[in-house]
Amino acid sequence: MSDLTTENLQKTPLHAEHIALGGKMVPFAGFSMPVQYTNGALKEYTVVRGGGAGLFDISHMGQVRVCGAEALAFLQFVTTNDVSKLSDGQVQYSALLNAQGTFIDDITTYKISANEYYLCINAANRHKDVAHLQTQAVRFDAQVIDESDDTTLLALQGKTAQQALQTLSDADLEGIGYYKFAQIKINDADTIVSRTGYTGEDGFEIYLPNSAAVEVWKQLLDLGAQAIGLAARDMLRTEMGYALYGHEISDAVTPVEAKLMWITKLDKGGFIGKTTVEARKNSGPEKRLIALKLSERGIPREHYKVFVDGAESGEITSGMHSPIAGGIALAYVKPEHAAQGDLSVQIRGKLVSAERTTTPFVRSRVRK
Amino acid sequence: MSIPADLKYTQEHEWVRIEDDVATCGISDHAQEALGDIVFVELPEIGRVVAAGEAYAVVESVKAVSDVYASVAGEVIEINEALESEPEKVNTDPYGGGWIAKIKMSGDTVELLDEAAYTTFLEE
Structure with a gap:
């Protein structure tokens, strides 16, 4: 049985490299991905937080190119953020909503030129996103091209990320600001390099053709970067309080609940889901996302119930033991409990007291 | 993979060292x-009476929560409080500094395997 499942999983171009590094491969969003390597998740986490450079294969994520005279109008209609505010070479965090105003996906939008954009989408949502975008694009002079299968995506994150990557390129990486990107050569390959990431550390995400993946991966490891698996990646993102599709956001919540109104621009003109989001904003959310920290020992984990003044109020969407901040979690609670009431988390039948806090749980060192 | 010969093992991957009536x-x-990586250990309370095979402690790794089952029936008489601040000892020294509890045996045990039987069990 399990063999059949394994055979059905997609492999990234770096699959053999993960195996060679002792990667413990697990199914993730239809791919076989390393959850950790031989040193284990905690040591990997420490590399990234502790001043090194971590190298992540995130090729499972999808990439979509949007071209055409009405590319901007199309993206204004299908995404929540204001794409007209983007300059060439700039990246924007955004979302795709359905007509009910709930999330199809969260994405990043790259503006290459007036008629060309590039979207990075979640692996698990790729086919759903592409089908949705292609359906919507029919009414615009815009082409939606799914480049996911041809693209390797690496993240290089941590204090020494730039130093390592600079060795492989003549381009001026120092000139790439936060949430900016450049199309540069690495070795002889055409790549997109953005100063973005999911860790709260300085660093880059590197989109490159599959044919260049193994060489760049090996070069970055030779330069001192260390391979990091999914477990450490999730620790790093949770410490930042970044939303993850299927956890904080899903087709059951709108940006009002998910605290993502900052990427939802109601004043930019019409877009899919706008009417419902506006109505929800006026009527008030059904629940609210909060950040909490246990006051006692313990690990708050996904799906654990959150209690306020002794009564059940909601549940945890992401939670962990942070080596720096202790037991931390994101949770949905009833709106009236977002700011008041004594919080606790039910762990194995016992209520463990907690307090509200703010994100990031751990100081972010992204370069702003 | 270390499997010391002086210990007994269970199919749930616990080990036990029996000295007189204390395990x-x-x-x-x-x-x-x-x-x-173990990042949290929930220890039983001293004085708790456990049945053989009963879940009496919890170890949590980065990703998973796992019950630890009592190999023997009896009363918990000592717990390894050092694990509260250094849960990683379960990883680095599972048969030494990573011990979880001492149980004063009342008689009953789950099926205990010697080194050879546990080695065979792991291979199967």
Whole structure:
């Protein structure tokens, strides 16, 4: 049985490299991905937080190119953020909503030129996103091209990320600001390099053709970067309080609940889901996302119930033991409990007291 | 993979060292390796009476929560409080500093395997 499942999983171009590094491969969003390597998740986490450079294969994520005279109008209609505010070479965090105003996906939008954009989408949502975008694009002079299968995506994150990557390129990486990107050569390959990431550390995400993946991966490891698996990646993102599709956001919540109104621009003109989001904003959310920290020992984990003044109020969407901040979690609670009431988390039948806090749980060192 | 010959093991990957009527218990090297980095251990309360096979402690790794089952029936008379601040000892020294509790045996045990039987069990 399990063999059949394994055979059905997609492999990234770096699959053999993960195996060679002792990667413990697990199914993730239809791919076989390393959850950790031989040193284990905690040591990997420490590399990234502790001043090194971590190298992540995130090729499972999808990439979509949007071209055409009405590319901007199309993206204004299908995404929540204001794409007209983007300059060439700039990246924007955004979302795709359905007509009910709930999330199809969260994405990043790259503006290459007036008629060309590039979207990075979640692996698990790729086919759903592409089908949705292609359906919507029919009414615009815009082409939606799914480049996911041809693209390797690496993240290089941590204090020494730039130093390592600079060795492989003549381009001026120092000139790439936060949430900016450049199309540069690495070795002889055409790549997109953005100063973005999911860790709260300085660093880059590197989109490159599959044919260049193994060489760049090996070069970055030779330069001192260390391979990091999914477990450490999730620790790093949770410490930042970044939303993850299927956890904080899903087709059951709108940006009002998910605290993502900052990427939802109601004043930019019409877009899919706008009417419902506006109505929800006026009527008030059904629940609210909060950040909490246990006051006692313990690990708050996904799906654990959150209690306020002794009564059940909601549940945890992401939670962990942070080596720096202790037991931390994101949770949905009833709106009236977002700011008041004594919080606790039910762990194995016992209520463990907690307090509200703010994100990031751990100081972010992204370069702003 | 370390499987000391002077200990007994269970199919749930606990180990036990029986001296007179006191059993020192922990999880095996195989178990800690399969779980990965242990970041939290919930110890039983001293005085708790456990049945053989009863879940009496919890170890949590980065990704998973796992029950630890009592290899023997009896009363918990000592717990390894050092694990509250250094849960990683379960990984680094599973048969030494990573012990979980001492149980004063009342007689009953789960099926205990010697080194050879546990090795065979792991291979199967």
